[in-house]
Amino acid sequence: xxxxxxxxxxxxxxxxxxxxxxxxxxxxxxxxxxxxxxxxxxxxxxxxxxxxxxxxxxxxxxxxxxxxxxxxxxxxxxxxxxxxxxxxxxxxxxxxxxxxxxxxxxxxxxxxxxxxxxxxxxxxxxxxxxxxxxxxxxxxxxxxxxxxxxxxxxxxxxxxxxxxxxxxxxxxxxxxxxxxxxxxxxxxxxxxxxxxxxxxxxxxxxxxxxxxxxxxxxxxxxxxxxxxxxxxxxxxxxxxxxxxx
Amino acid sequence: xxxxxxxxxxxxxxxxxxxxxxxxxxxxxxxxxxxxxxxxxxxxxxxxxxxxxxxxxxxxxxxxxxxxxxxxxxxxxxxxxxxxxxxxxxxxxxxxxxxxxxxxxxxxxxxxxxxxxxxxxxxxxxxxxxxxxxxxxxxxxxxxxxxxxxxxxxxxxxxxxxxxxxxxxxxxxxxxxxxxxxxxxxxxxxxxxxxxxxxxxxxxxxxxxxxxxxxxxxxxxxxxxxxxxxxxxxxxxxxxxxxxxxxxxxxxxxxxxxxxxxxxxxxxxxxxxxxxxxxxxxxxxxxxxxxxxxxxxxxxxxxxxxxxxxxxxxxxxxxxxxxxxxxxxxxxxxxxxxxxxxxxxxxxxxxxxxxxxxxxxxxxxxxxx
Ligand code: SF4
Numbered sequence: 003x004x005x006x007x008x009x010x011x012x013x014x015x016x017x018x019x020x021x022x023x024x025x026x027x028x029x030x031x032x033x034x035x036x037x038x039x040x041x042x043x044x045x046x047x048x049x050x051x052x053x054x055x056x057x058x059x060x061x062x063x064x065x066x067x068x069x070x071x072x073x074x075x076x077x078x079x080x081x082x083x084x085x086x087x088x089x090x091x092x093x094x095x096x097x098x099x100x101x102x103x104x105x106x107x108x109x110x111x112x113x114x115x116x117x118x119x120x121x122x123x124x125x126x127x128x129x130x131x132x133x134x135x136x137x138x139x140x141x142x143x144x145x146x147x148x149x150x151x152x153x154x155x156x157x158x159x160x161x162x163x164x165x166x167x168x169x170x171x172x173x174x175x176x177x178x179x180x181x182x183x184x185x186x187x188x189x190x191x192x193x194x195x196x197x198x199x200x201x202x203x204x205x206x207x208x209x210x211x212x213x214x215x216x217x218x219x220x221x222x223x224x225x226x227x228x229x230x231x232x233x234x235x236x237x238x239x240x241x242x243x244x245x246x247x
Numbered sequence: 248x249x250x251x252x253x254x255x256x257x258x259x260x261x262x263x264x265x266x267x268x269x270x271x272x273x274x275x276x277x278x279x280x281x282x283x284x285x286x287x288x289x290x291x292x293x294x295x296x297x298x299x300x301x302x303x304x305x306x307x308x309x310x311x312x313x314x315x316x317x318x319x320x321x322x323x324x325x326x327x328x329x330x331x332x333x334x335x336x337x338x339x340x341x342x343x344x345x346x347x348x349x350x351x352x353x354x355x356x357x358x359x360x361x362x363x364x365x366x367x368x369x370x371x372x373x374x375x376x377x378x379x380x381x382x383x384x385x386x387x388x389x390x391x392x393x394x395x396x397x398x399x400x401x402x403x404x405x406x407x408x409x410x411x412x413x414x415x416x417x418x419x420x421x422x423x424x425x426x427x428x429x430x431x432x433x434x435x436x437x438x439x440x441x442x443x444x445x446x447x448x449x450x451x452x453x454x455x456x457x458x459x460x461x462x463x464x465x466x467x468x469x470x471x472x473x474x475x476x477x478x479x480x481x482x483x484x485x486x487x488x489x490x491x492x493x494x495x496x497x498x499x500x501x502x503x504x505x506x507x508x509x510x511x512x513x514x515x516x517x518x519x520x521x522x523x524x525x526x527x528x529x530x531x532x533x534x535x536x537x538x539x540x541x542x543x544x545x546x547x548x549x550x551x552x553x554x555x556x557x558x559x560x561x562x563x564x565x566x567x568x569x570x571x572x573x574x575x576x577x578x579x580x581x582x583x584x585x586x587x588x589x590x591x592x593x594x595x596x597x598x599x600x601x602x603x604x605x606x607x608x609x610x611x612x613x614x615x616x
Contacts, residue, residue: 018305044352055560055561055574056512056560056574057493057495057511057512059493060493060494060495060497060503060508061250061492061493061494064493065488065489065492065494066488066492067492068492068493068494069491069492069493070490070492070493071490071491071492071493072492074493074494083521116591126591129591129594129595165520167479168482170467170477170478170479171473173478179468180468183468183469183549186547186550187519187549187550187554188518188519188520189516189519189548189550189551189554189562190550190554190562190565191573192519192561192562193561193562193563193564193573196561196573196574197564197573197576197577199577200574200576200577200578200580200581201577201580202571203577203580203581204577204580204581204583204584206585207584207585207588208587208588211591211592215591215592215595217594223522227571238334
């Protein structure tokens with residue numbers, strides 16, 4: 003708490019400026035909206051998907067009075083299209099947003115990116131404290147690209163292909179129906195769609211843990227940043243403005 | 248076609264003493280079986296009156312003859328009409344009277360006389376490993392016979408799952424290298440009529456369509472006639488209302504099974520299978536698997552033997568050496584992630600306790616820089 007008190011002393015601030023935290027608006031609102039829409043739709047998709055794959059709780063009475071599977075499928079498909087729109091929105095914002103909106107891209111052609119990847123991994127493993135990254139560190143960016151973006155598109159494409167089956171010859175079928183034979187038929191497409199879904203669970207566990215760990219260890223306001231958009235850093239911390247243009 | 252001196256269907260029927268009224272009724276029945284509107288019946292009549300019958304060579308490769316068994320039980324049109332009247336089934340080593348060398352001579356003769364005009368119907372497929380020795384007919388490999396006979400064919404009809412997508416002999420590990428027809432014959436139009444076996448009326452319907460309209464029916468992206476394979480079993484299944492309601496059979500002898508609820512949880516492949524079983528049904532429209540209380544096993548879909556077990560809804564994950572469901576693998580991965588997280592946080596706590604001087608305040612450790 004000492005540093006907070008010192009903050010009111012301009013002379014101290016001048017002299018020990020590297021000790022003081024600064025605030026930077028990092029995540030613009032479209033990014034934050036994308037994040038939470040994504041989180042909610044993935045949670046909805048996973049839980050409704052579990053029911054669709056293995057329905058439980060048979061309702062009593064005649065079929066005409068019930069529409070449980072029908073409703074859950076409707077919820078699943080609605081969440082899926084919201085997920086898709088948020089993905090398209092994210093692509094748009096990749097180009098229109100600030101540099102932090104692009105900082106997660108795995109820049110495998112840059113030496114700096116690779117060294118940052120190694121440094122961040124070893125910082126986490128040795129429980130050390132490296133630099134605060136404004137934007138994404140290379141390891142985080144890679145994880146988001148593989149798990150969220152990669153798996154997300156895999157789910158969107160397999161999902162649309164499966165969705166097309168209820169209207170053969172329709173628009174979705176013409177656009178995405180070819181995916182089914184590619185994966186070895188509808189049956190194995192379902193298997194892949196189901197298997198990939200678990201990737202989001204694995205991701206959520208790691209993501210939530212690392213965000214809290216990183217936020218507390220580095221004191222960078224990471225957890226709150228997805229609400230406020232602001233991160234905290236000190237002089238000399240890594241700003242992606244430097245390795246991105 | 249049309250230039251060779253074969254009797255027309257009507258000519259043949261007339262010679263057999265069939266009157267015109269019966270003939271027109273037969274044409275209407277055939278049109279109905281093809282799903283054609285009444286306005287197209289004259290077209291069928293005209294085709295049967297004027298077109299000579301198409302010569303058909305029917306080959307049998309690696310197969311169980313269930314397609315033929317199904318075919319001869321067709322009721323609309325009845326197989327007898329198809330074989331004797333619609334087409335001219337000149338070679339079929341299972342049905343024809345000739346045998347041995349005589350039989351092969353007939354095939355050669357048709358191939359020569361009607362080059363480019365006959366239809367090649369293939370039941371079963373060809374093993375391709377070791378030069379195709381695992382299936383030989385009349386002293387030659389079926390692989391050779393198939394290629395040779397396809398050469399002069401107008402079109403190829405691939406009967407059944409064997410010919411259309413491989414079926415059981417192409418299932419993993421496919422020891423004989425069995426391949427469906429479209430992977431062997433590349434330069435001919437091929438109609439895939441999958442199913443193990445295909446429905447009789449579907450088989451005769453496809454042949455009738457080709458004769459009536461002089462062209463192949465509309466095919467989907469897997470080469471199947473759209474009129475029979477456009478929709479899933481699931482979309483025409485009479486148990487679908489129970490599916491949408493969320494009422495599922497859980498065990499073969501439970502209350503749901505008695506009430507005829509949906510067989511989805513018993514491994515029904517209806518949602519993944521494109522075929523006409525719920526509408527045309529089997530054995531002269533008596534029933535079909537789901538109607539008899541058993542889930543669909545997806546016999547007309549590629550790889551259906553490898554997507555097992557039949558009574559499990561989702562296929563196992565095809566990793567070598569792993570016999571596991573996607574759920575089991577997913578849960579294991581999630582548990583591993585949880586263990587990793589716990590181990591990391593645990594060592595973090597231990598480290599802080601050992602260090603005695605836990606970092607305090609924002610960015611404490613970097614203050615010393
Ligand atoms: S029984 Fe099979 S095909 Fe019929 S509704 Fe249920 S899952 Fe679909």
